[in-house]
Amino acid sequence: DRPISPARELARQLDQAFVEVADEVSPAVVVIDVAQRDEDTEETPAARHPWFDLLPEEWRGPFRRDRAESDDKPPGPPEFNGQGSGMIIDPEGRILTNHHVVEDAERIRVRLKDGRSFEAEVRGLDATSDLAVLQLKGAPKDLPVVRFGDSDAVRIGQFAIAIGAPFRLDYTITYGHVSAKGRTSVVPSMLGGGMMEQDFLQTDANINPGNSGGPLVNIDGEVIGVISMIRGLNSGIGFAIPANLAREIGARLVADGKFVRSWLGLSISSLRDEEEVQALVPGLADGVVVIDVRPDGPAREARPALEARDVIIAVDGKTVTNPADFKSQVSRKPPGSVVLLKVQRQAESLQVEVVAAEKPARIPLIGRTRPSPAERESYFLGMTLKVLSSAEAKKAQVAGGIVVTQLEADSVAAARGVLVGDVITEINHRPVTSNRQVSEAIQNANLARGVVLNFTRDGKSDYRILKDAEE
Known part of the structure; x- marks a missing residue:
């Protein structure tokens, strides 16, 4: 052999x-x-x-x-x-x-x-x-x-x-x-x-x-x-x-x-997606950025209060690097438990306490739940959008645009801090003042590359980039 x-x-x-x-x-x-x-x-x-x-x-x-x-x-x-x-x-x-x-x-x-x-x-x-x-x-x-x-x-x-x-x-x-x-x-x-x-x-x-x-x-x-x-x-x-x-x-x-899952009621994003926030916290490579605090969420009672652009870097002493990591850790906490967040606010380090609450089986929509059949509305990335009339545009102090009338709480738009009442004037730097322009913008949007929304809120101009979170 x-x-x-x-x-x-x-x-x-x-x-x-x-x-x-x-x-x-x-x-x-x-x-x-x-x-x-x-x-x-x-x-x-x-x-x-x-x-x-x-x-x-x-x-x-x-x-x-x-x-x-x-x-x-x-x-x-x-x-x-x-x-x-x-x-x-x-x-x-x-x-x-x-x-x-x-x-x-x-x-x-x-x-x-x-x-x-x-x-x-x-x-x-x-x-x-x-x-x-x-x-x-x-x-x-x-x-x-x-x-x-x-x-x-x-x-x-x-x-x-x-x-x-x-x-x-x-x-x-x-x-x-x-x-x-x-x-x-x-x-x-x-x-x-x-x-x-x-x-x-x-x-x-x-x-x-x-x-x-x-x-x-x-x-x-x-x-x-x-x-x-x-x-x-x-x-x-x-x-x-x-x-x-x-x-x-x-x-x-x-x-x-x-x-049973817990939640804190935060709209969040990855620090890697927030160039402006990165400049405020030099030396931090990963973390979770607070985009907004939901008015119906337990984080409204956080002590000290959480603010937009805060960067959460740990939950109960365990490091968090991205939104999925943060959600996973928070959701597994027993409802009613105190969650300690390590937060970086520019040069200041904070310890923030939030009492976790049971997450609703379905998080309610933010805004109107029954749009009028007479209104022509579009749906885009979790937002229900309506073109402003001339009178509405004048009242909003814009040349034209579309208003967010309804927002799905778990949508990418909500996660990036878009609110009901925001008046979007441009999508990917193109004006949206008519239903035709809105339809074209929706057809050409690519969430993987990022969708830029220019909007006004309470008379102030702002923007958001909507995209899938990086892994």
């Missing part, structure tokens, strides 16, 4: 390591089948997920139902027409998966690798993090469970192994690497990314529809993330919810059925 070279022997050891991980983890991974009635909707829950539009069109078919002649059929029993993955997290038969996998399910069936199948019910849901916990009905006592690793200790470049049921191909194993940590601008603000309060692990392990809710594990077989979404066909770009966050939220869902 030919002798085995050291290089081949090393490759065999690596090969064996992957085999061992698959053998160890797969029994604790489950395939989740979801049933819904035909008349409920034209799309599966996954297709209604806010991140669904990030999938290329050719990937969306498996998540859409064939509605041909459905109107002529009487309502039928629930059909198992959606599928995802999950993992067993405790011996009592609780399953961690994605919220979008089981959203609005009438029946849920969970299949194990050994062939056993169980009905399951939802124990808790959290749409914001896209996590859910299921409870197996009649769970046996011999269930295998996954082991969680420390996602904070994950290093870029280490192996990442995905296990799940892509395209109904149960227990498919793919591997790659951890491509990045702390990804925050995964979903554009205009698609709901402004509401996200977490970051993601990025991996180039091959992930496809059906992998959602399954584990991303390291070479030791420990779960480092919950697979959540992909970006583009064959792009090698997938994202997973970090295990530490998933484990914390999962525990709350088991205990309470929901995850």
Whole structure:
């Protein structure tokens, strides 16, 4: 026999390591089948997920139902027409998966690798993090469970192994690497990314529809993330919810059925996006800039008071570098707890105390909730806009423009400090005094490059640059 070279022997050891991980983890991974009635909707829950539009069109078919002649059929029993993955997290038969996998399910069936199948019910849901916990009905006592690793200790470049049921191909194993940590601008603000309060692990392990809710594990077989979404066909770009966050939220869902978040009621931005503020705090590279304090938020009672252009650099002694980091830390504080913010106000360092409050399930709109049908209005980046009449422009002391009549609280515009009543005179340095000009400005806007708004507020001119936050 030919002798085995050291290089081949090393490759065999690596090969064996992957085999061992698959053998160890797969029994604790489950395939989740979801049933819904035909008349409920034209799309599966996954297709209604806010991140669904990030999938290329050719990937969306498996998540859409064939509605041909459905109107002529009487309502039928629930059909198992959606599928995802999950993992067993405790011996009592609780399953961690994605919220979008089981959203609005009438029946849920969970299949194990050994062939056993169980009905399951939802124990808790959290749409914001896209996590859910299921409870197996009649769970046996011999269930295998996954082991969680420390996602904070994950290093870029280490192996990442995905296990799940892509395209109904149960227990498919793919591997790659951890491509990045702390990804925050995964979903554009205009698609709901402004509401996200977490970051993601990025991996180039091959992930496809059906992998959602399954584990991303390291070479030791420990779960480092919950697979959540992909970006583009064959792009090698997938994202997973970090295990530490998933484990914390999962525990709350088991205990309470929901995850209660706190908030401070601040409009914020990354210091890296605020050149004017950077000049006020030389030496600071990262931080969170206060753009505005919401009138209905708990930060209105901060002591000492927070001001626009304050830079928050730590929450309860833990450094924050960007808005997603700040939101993640604040949201996990118990409502009613005192949050200590380390703030830099030009050359002055401050310690600011704010009592966190429970974040409303839906933050109310700022401004009118029912615009008059007689008014011609446009919608742009979370703002409802109306062209000023000649009389209104004269009263506002401008030649013409558009007024912000309504503002979505979690929009990119609100995050950058735009207020209801602001009169926008230019978009990207072009006048907007008519509906035609407004339509053209909206069509030509590119949030990735930045949208410049020139406006007046209380007779004073100002501007804002709207763009997706950098990662």
